[in-house]
Amino acid sequence: MTLQMNWSRASTLLQRLGSVIGLVLLFIVLSVMSPDFLTTGNLLTVLRQVSINALIAFGMTFVILAGGIDLSVGAILAFTGAITAGLMASGHGIVLSVGAGLGLGLILGMINGVLVSWGKVAPFIATLGTLTLLRGLTLSYTQGSPIPVTNQSFALVGGGYVANLIPLPVIWMFIAFVVCGFLLRGTVFGRHVVAIGGNEEAARLSGVRIAPMKIAIYGLSGLLSAFAGIVLTSRLYSAQATAGQGYELDAIAAVVLGGTSLAGGRGWLFGTLIGALLIGFLNNGLNLLGVSSFYQQVVKGIVILIAVLLDRRQ
């Protein structure tokens, strides 16, 4: 019994280390191959580039840990970004606009949760539905044109720096990481998320209230997507109707690369951060090396496939 425990623990540890080792290797290779890679400016730039994906991926980690999937994150990002920019454009203050955007993201996520838990719709289908619905709503609301942001203080949310060095989005990412990490490891909520993903029936029998939990989990994912949408809107000086297309896949990739099992019940948030960094450094490094974007996709695809294969082999 103890032996088995140790073995499973060792293999989990090995898998977890895998993503870290991958990142370190990538780091070494890129530092050797590109003289522009290992500079403070470049590293901070990548961290800022990664922050949007990481924010979404943190929420996605909870959803996947609980055995679900959320395809609507990119669409929630675009819709909440548009609403936030729209409110500001019509003269409302930053606090109200951002608050409304975040609140809307939370509600939209919770609707996903309701569809999945009470509606008993498969998460893949439910969130595919809301994805399509929200894309349509975003296009109708924006009429397809970008909504410009003129508020200079709002431009700081995604474009500002702390102490003239660290980009603000990196700070947001760090705060979200700490809060989500605490939620996952330090609260009953987190333990229940893992329990549902491990064995939903067992979790239910041991007193976990599945439906409210799922609504909260998808709500969290929606909230973080909205947050990412607000940061992105600020960074782009405008809300784009077509923003965030394909971001769901990048977020899922970050979660999987980080060693969280797509089957649910096993994973860690730190791994997701590592996964997001892996994708970010890969993109940045290949750009610095002047690799054609077509091959960049090939490389990214291979890396994801390897990660999934390692996951399946467990």
Next chain:
Amino acid sequence: MRKLTFLAAAAATLLAACSQQGPGESAPAAASTAGGAAGGKPVIGLALSTQNNPFFVELKDGAQKAADASGVQLVVVDAQDDPARQISSVEDLIQKRVSVILLNPTDSSALAGAVQSAQRANIPVITLDRGVDGAEVASHIASDNIAGGKMAADFLAKQLGGKGNIIELQGVAGTSAARERGKGFDDEIATTGMKVVAQQPANFDRAQGLSVSENLLQGNSDVQAIFAQNDEMALGAVQALAGKNKKVLVVGFDGTPDGKKAVQDGQMAATVAQQPEEIGRLGVETAKKLVDKQTVDKSIAVPLKLLTKE
């Protein structure tokens, strides 16, 4: 609740310590930019909106040829039509310290910040095909899309004797190309007896051009012409018309190889041809001038031409 208060407090403290200028973008970077990196050969970065469209592939090819001819190295990055990704790739070019950035923006409104970052690093930016709002660039090289839309409308007016019903296939909503071509076309149509009876986006995409045309033709039987805001959609419309034995004039935009061929084969009545290779070539040549410290024109218009079978 306590956590929220903590977060709010933390956020407020951080915001108070904020500025909008970053470290890698401040003045000291300037010294190392001039001349570029690789072995004395100046490096020029080309940030493309997408390579999933023959137009931009031609633009890239034109730039590449000009680069080979004038002895500069060209580094191409591709945003896959995502403004956020494009900002990232422009930042990567800044970190690589290229001499000039040729920017073909995914969207006019989103790239202002990236252009400003480049300028802070003393890297001049030239926009290609689409402009950037809210930022000054060294030069802007593009065709006049409004004039092109007008050109298409004038052609149809001549062919149809100034009256008839038209279906308009629109490009990706929000792009300046779609807006300007549509504006040039619609404004000119309004001065004639012709009428746009239906207009719908087909996102510059051939497959969507096909399905949208099929739907619109279903609902509008009395149509004499289809104007598509690019050749890909026009070719989709041609497919939708195949098998229907009635004469509908299809006019496309861009003059891509497939589009030109369809005009030659008589499947399309005309295409308003841009010269993407020319835009790419001029981009690199203008960039080379900047590297050599010569002055360049703020705005360079690349002529459009209407291609018909004759």
